[in-house]
Amino acid sequence: MPITATAVRLSTASSTFEADFKARLHWSAAADAAIEQRVADILLDVQHRGDAAVLEYTQRFDALNAVTLAELELTQAELKAAFEAIPAVQREALQAAAARVRSYHEAQKKACGESWSYVDADGTLLGQKVTPLDRVGIYVPGGKAAYPSSVLMNAIPAHVAGVGEIIMVVPTPKGEKNALVLAAAYVAGVTRAFTVGGAQAVAALAYGTQTIPKVDKITGPGNAYVAAAKRRVFGTVGIDMIAGPSEILVLADGSTPPDWVAMDLFSQAEHDELAQSILLCPDLAYIELVQQSINRLLPDMPRREIIAKSLNGRGALIHTRDMDEACAISNAIAPEHLEVSSRDPQRWEPLLKHAGAIFLGAYTSESLGDYCAGPNHVLPTSGTARFSSPLGVYDFQKRSSLIEVSEAGAQTLGLIAAELAYGEGLQAHARAAELRLATVPPMRMNP
Structure with a gap:
């Protein structure tokens, strides 16, 4: 029996879209x-x-x-x-x-x-x-x-x-x-x-x-x-982070060869049965072409069983009203990998706020980022791109604040610090600042 992959077809025009899509996005990180x-x-x-x-x-x-x-x-x-x-x-x-x-x-x-x-x-x-x-x-x-x-x-x-x-x-x-x-x-x-x-x-x-x-x-x-x-x-x-299943979200305007997009969806689906591959596109006919490419290309993939389970279980081909809406949905998802497969990716990039990595243009396959483009491929998953960043040099550094107060600065800062410290009832804090003043006032008691 041939292996098939049919990612669920959704439309933002449907009255049940939000509920249907939420169910598709669901992934439990509950510990065993x-x-x-x-x-x-x-x-x-x-x-x-x-x-x-x-x-x-x-x-x-x-x-x-x-x-x-x-x-x-x-x-x-x-x-x-x-x-x-x-x-x-x-x-x-x-x-x-x-x-x-x-x-x-x-x-x-x-x-x-x-x-x-x-x-x-x-x-x-x-x-x-x-x-x-x-x-x-x-x-x-x-x-x-x-x-x-x-x-x-x-x-x-x-x-x-x-x-x-x-x-x-x-x-x-x-x-x-x-x-x-x-x-x-x-x-x-x-x-x-x-x-x-x-x-x-x-x-x-x-x-x-x-x-x-x-x-x-x-x-x-x-x-x-x-x-x-x-x-x-x-x-x-x-x-660094606790990573969930790998994800790819493709924003497409219908100008990229559908085989390219289908293979990009495969590139994450082949990682894991729980991996998620999503296409957002305002062109319904193009979505159908991508599904045809999936059907034609899947049998030749060595990891076709994993790809099929991933696409059948968590994949989605979503018809949007326009590219603006697609960008808004992408921001809500905050995907690990985000491809902007468009004639004019620079037009849409300013609208995209949340993603681990953004791949601009039809020639920028996510797989290049995995291996050799240059930016790090260790990326936040499961919506954590809303508040997390890719692994980077900064993850292997720490920062210490430097403060060297001049004599003149101590006169101004000392008054400010003492006033706030007395307000908090911390006399030693206040006194440490006051002792450095040119004219030392008497210590105040608790208010």
């Missing part, structure tokens, strides 16, 4: 109680037993037998050897992608990741000191789901930010090491790498063990166990 308990146990065990616990779980879950955790560390020589062993075309692709990602994040650092200060009229210096984190951990999926692009997108901005050490963890079930992942680690400048994964790897990074050093922040995607572990260790360390 069994997973949460198992992860909590693993985290506590690693926190108490360190290397021994990590070794035990690695043997149990990944069938890797090692006497010491040092045996599971990948040396720089191994990373370099993996890079040199892959085909030349892959080496060149990795280096080209890395160069573009590095160039983008260097520009990002210059624009929003530098220290700054100014001196006001009374000689007081005010500013912000930007410093990199000392050590970060990056989690990279392993086994069959191996993503060298994730190595580049997590390690390179950390490197550009000036992070001193970048510790990579990657599961290698039954010892199956992905050469491209190792090569990417070499190209991206990973400091140390360990072949451990799952909640135990997150725990090792968060708490530190006898062999794996404690980090300041953990970034990178993973399965439900990894996500649950990251959520639980937040506060002990920083994390």
Whole structure:
């Protein structure tokens, strides 16, 4: 029986559109109680037993037998050897992608990741000191789901930010090491790498063990166990985000070849059965052409079963009144990936407020952003683009305020601070400011 994919057809003109579309968008991020308990146990065990616990779980879950955790560390020589062993075309692709990602994040650092200060009229210096984190951990999926692009997108901005050490963890079930992942680690400048994964790897990074050093922040995607572990260790360390299923929303005016749009919808649907692919378009005939392209192209896709389940379960082809309405709906969704497949994408871009990444024009496929365009592909999902941003250099930095008050400034600021401090009943605060005044007034009692 042939596999088919028929994304639900909706129209904003329908009286039931809002309810129908809300049902389609629904995705529950509710935690699985069994997973949460198992992860909590693993985290506590690693926190108490360190290397021994990590070794035990690695043997149990990944069938890797090692006497010491040092045996599971990948040396720089191994990373370099993996890079040199892959085909030349892959080496060149990795280096080209890395160069573009590095160039983008260097520009990002210059624009929003530098220290700054100014001196006001009374000689007081005010500013912000930007410093990199000392050590970060990056989690990279392993086994069959191996993503060298994730190595580049997590390690390179950390490197550009000036992070001193970048510790990579990657599961290698039954010892199956992905050469491209190792090569990417070499190209991206990973400091140390360990072949451990799952909640135990997150725990090792968060708490530190006898062999794996404690980090300041953990970034990178993973399965439900990894996500649950990251959520639980937040506060002990920083994390990037808790990602939901991948999403793409295409705003189309009908001018792009329908095969291109169909394949762009596939590009996210093939990630996961829960991934979501949505088309918004005011041209009903064009929507029909895209559906025909889906029907024709799907049988040739190696991951057609996953694509079909994704499109059948969560996909949508939506007929809108016009492109303005399509932009408004997009803002309400706040998608992870937003393609503006239009003759004049610059016309619509100013109307778009909420998206993880915006891809302008028919030639800008989302897949280019995943690998080599330059901007980071770690993006907010599930509507969190309303208040979150892509992973960037700023995620690997912290900011400290700089204040150097001049003698003249203390005379003005001291009066202001003392008045407010007395109002709050904090006499020591007030007195600390008043003692620096040229004429020190008597201390006031509580009002």
